[in-house]
Amino acid sequence: MSRPSITLGETPKPYSREWLLSDRPASRHQARLGRAYVIWRRFAENRLALVGLAILVLLLFVAAFADLLAPYNPVQGDLRNARLLPPGTAGYLLGTDDQGRDILSRLIHGSRLTLLVVVLVAIIAAPIGLIVGTVSGYAGGWVDAVLMRITDIFLAFPKLVLALALVAALGPGIENAILAIAVTSWPPYARIARAETLTFRNSEFIAAVKLMGASPFRIVLRHVMPLCVSSLIVRVTLDMAGIILTAAGLGFLGLGAQPPLPEWGAMIASGRRFILDQWWVAAMPGVAILIVSLGFNLLGDGLRDALDPKEAGQ
């Protein structure tokens, strides 16, 4: 990528390519947009990452307009005429399940539950990890020792097993499944935020802010946390696939969303009884899970390569 040379005195048109790539941004706004543009260019070079992005945009679209897109009611089926129809039957593209419900409609509505799980887990777990990690990294000493021991203990359990035990205690349901997954998800974020914090904890700009009399609270909140966010976003995106798979696993075991909610994992579980003759009832939701978690994995890989070029190609 050739950098256009800019002579002093001659300012490029705002929001043009030259303006974005300028070496001497005139405002904070321009610098930010320019950086975002460079990252986007690097990201867009990766075709697989764009595929991942497309999958997720599609998921958002489907979830937003589920009511308009779904041809049938996802909860109430036509028991008399449409039980266990194979895929491709007129009007039922992906077939129907044992209660005569259109599988496509259920998948479309299920996308909302998938998004709900992913978004809520991210909203709960990422800030917890960010706070624990930055505080522990900045404070050091015994605060660091205690917080990191706690983090290690949570890391010591396999995620799914801990989530299982938690849901068993809390009782099945999608809210409890989300809570359980969030509780098992934050430790890696804390580790990353702490490692990031340690790299610039003793740097000059922090010392400068300290000299100006900023409180530790302000330093962590305004100066440390924002710098940890980008690596955290990458990690959270890469984790999304795992979160979806854990949620589906809990749903499959009957611990997640309860019937008649069209949760994809639970749909596989209900199709298990007919797997030998009516394979599509269990197969279709699995394809949906596979596509969405593949999308998150591709997007996460692409983001990591774009935001952190030194790890690219690994």
Place this chain on the structure above:
Amino acid sequence: MVLLRFIVTAATTFLGLLAVTFFIGRVVPIDPALAIVGDRAPAHVVERVREELGLNLPLYQQFWVYLKQAVTGDFGTSVLTTNPVMTDIARVFPATIELATIGTIIGALIGVPLGVLAAVKRGSIADQIVRVIGLIGYSVPIFWLGLLSLVLFYARLNWVAYPGRIDIVYEYTFTPITGFYLLDAIWQGQWDVAWDLFRHIILPGSLLGYFSLAYISRMTRSFMLNELAQEYVVAARAKGLSETRIIWFHALRNAAVPLVTVIALSYAGLLEGSVLTETIFSWPGLGLYITNSLQNADMNAVLGGTIAIGVVFVSINLFSDLLYRTLDPRTRNR
């Protein structure tokens, strides 16, 4: 000093593990006594159960009692099987270990060569294929793949045996000694039993193997790329060594140290994967024990199983850490 630190780390982690399960079992449920007797039991029954469980004691005393029991291996009685939870776990655990071991062997035997291939032919079609295999492994729900593979390989093709660990025919004629059936059958020279066991384990084993393969091949590729860029590789080429020798004897040997850690970690990961896999394949191991207990609200058994998996998980992690220090001289004296 290193050893002391190691022991302290291990001890606090195990203590934390017990604290977490104590919290889940005693604090999270609104009333554990009610969970046992049901909400329609008369008040005096609830009160008696509360006293029996020691729930009227302050929380720290309850935790102390819990710790003392846990150290002696007492995790209560399973409501479902009426055995002590520890006895149950000792009975089912070998099945899980056997399955996870087969899975790791398959994963390592295929994953390492695939990773080496991808690194050597970086950017080629082969590299892309290995990458896609890995990506799908990271993205596919294991229980779904298990169900579909059962339909294909058992119901349609009849290549493998039905879900379970051993044919009902052999269940009464075969007497295992150690609980690791495959080893026992071979040891006793019962080849027909060994073949039957193999037909049962191969599908769930391959499934777990696929998941560890996805991880192992990805890490092997990254380690090998790192090694192949080193100067000693250039030196070996200048000496005129064959490419095969450089790749397999020089580079892979240096990549082997971190690889051992990766394989140990993937083994620990398979313990987790086994929960869902065992449910699909009716494999009588710890995973099936936990999910069966879950369906019956058998909290003692669930938490006992959780602790067992947690302890093995932690032990493997600590062990791989120790192994890394022993194998790589550079990490000593740090």
